[in-house]
Amino acid sequence: MDNRHAALGLNDDALVAMYEKMLLTRLLDERAWVLNRLGKVHFLVSAQGHEACQVGAAWALRPGVDWLLPYYRDLGVILTIGMTPRDYLLALLAKAEDPNSGGRQMPSHWSYPPLNIFTGSSPVGTQVPHAAGIAYGAKLRGDDIVVYVSFGEGTASQGDVHEGMNFAAVHKLPVIFLCQNNRYAISVPQQKQMAVENVADRAAGYGFPGVVVDGMDPLAVYAAMQEAVERARRGEGPTLIEAKVYRLTPHSSDDDDRTYRPREEVEEWKRRDGVARFKEYLMGVGVWTEEADQELRRRLLAEIDAAVEYAQAAADPEPSDLLRHVYAE
Numbered sequence: 001m002d003n004r005h006a007a008l009g010l011n012d013d014a015l016v017a018m019y020e021k022m023l024l025t026r027l028l029d030e031r032a033w034v035l036n037r038l039g040k041v042h043f044l045v046s047a048q049g050h051e052a053c054q055v056g057a058a059w060a061l062r063p064g065v066d067w068l069l070p071y072y073r074d075l076g077v078i079l080t081i082g083m084t085p086r087d088y089l090l091a092l093l094a095k096a097e098d099p100n101s102g103g104r105q106m107p108s109h110w111s112y113p114p115l116n117i118f119t120g121s122s123p124v125g126t127q128v129p130h131a132a133g134i135a136y137g138a139k140l141r142g143d144d145i146v147v148y149v150s151f152g153e154g155t156a157s158q159g160d161v162h163e164g165m166n167f168a169a170v171h172k173l174p175v176i177f178l179c180q181n182n183r184y185a186i187s188v189p190q191q192k193q194m195a196v197e198n199v200a201d202r203a204a205g206y207g208f209p210g211v212v213v214d215g216m217d218p219l220a221v222y223a224a225m226q227e228a229v230e231r232a233r234r235g236e237g238p239t240l241i242e243a244k245v246y247r248l249t250p251h252s253s254d255d256d257d258r259t260y261r262p263r264e265e266v267e268e269w270k271r272r273d274g275v276a277r278f279k280e281y282l283m284g285v286g287v288w289t290e291e292a293d294q295e296l297r298r299r300l301l302a303e304i305d306a307a308v309e310y311a312q313a314a315a316d317p318e319p320s321d322l323l324r325h326v327y328a329e
């Protein structure tokens, strides 16, 4: 097996650490579905099928230095950059201690100032002009940062995305646009969403590079991100990366994907699962074994168990606090 990670400057420890984040994302996401089906979590959007893309992307960013505007599916991004399963579960269960919003926001509406994770809202695509604005501010101040912003291929049809990309191009802003193309926007397939094959093809129309990568391969995404980060930091402006992924679950806990996509298609993509493929890569280059995998699973599940227990026991928000942050006090 070829040793692609060394060429990217990743040593064996980094490789294993990337896999650990991917597996943590998968296992935590699976647990969230259990909590939903138990009636403890009212709503959930899932990252399954996107883990390789998300961990590969976040690996190229500097925690607490670079800025992130992740979208709701980015569980792998926020865990890689430094948020914890406990942080995630406190939000999912809408607890007072939720670091994102004190239990006010919908789940997966990330916001975490210590790690420069910028608050997002539900209308899809609004994060893109925000990212351009943050990068513009950084450029005016002379800050050596990059700004990561992500969205789905359906969201790429929104006017906000066009405006943010155009502005970032004109001002050569240090933004990395990551489109996670999972072929569906809820029930709407890509061919009803756009008349081009690749969202990345549009980058030429703005005047910056657009690249397509295999989003089931964390090393491919990391390589594209590294290049985009370097370009941004040299002052040459944005890059659009389109990672081809597949969502292995329904859009959210509230839809039934059997009504809009064939089971065979889902099964076919499960066979190409990025987490399983990366494990095989690790074993192929001799840094991983089945025993190590079982041990890691046990450790991660114990960490998740403890986080679930903590979050379930945590206090709910005080009803009297409801209007805080809505009106000036």
Ligand SMILES: Cc1ncc(C[n+]2csc(CCOP(=O)(O)OP(=O)(O)O)c2C)c(N)n1
Residues within 6 Å of the ligand: 073, 122, 123, 124, 151, 152, 153, 154, 155, 156, 180, 182, 184, 185, 186, 251
């Ligand atoms: C402006 C706006 N329109 C519609 C919605 C409802 N909505 C939420 S997620 C979503 C699908 C977005 O699909 P895509 O951008 O491909 O991302 P994915 O969920 O597939 O990762 C839609 C239509 C919304 N939140 N905001």
Ligand SMILES: [Mg+2]
Residues within 6 Å of the ligand: 152, 153, 154, 180, 181, 182, 183, 184, 185, 186
């Ligand atoms: Mg999509």
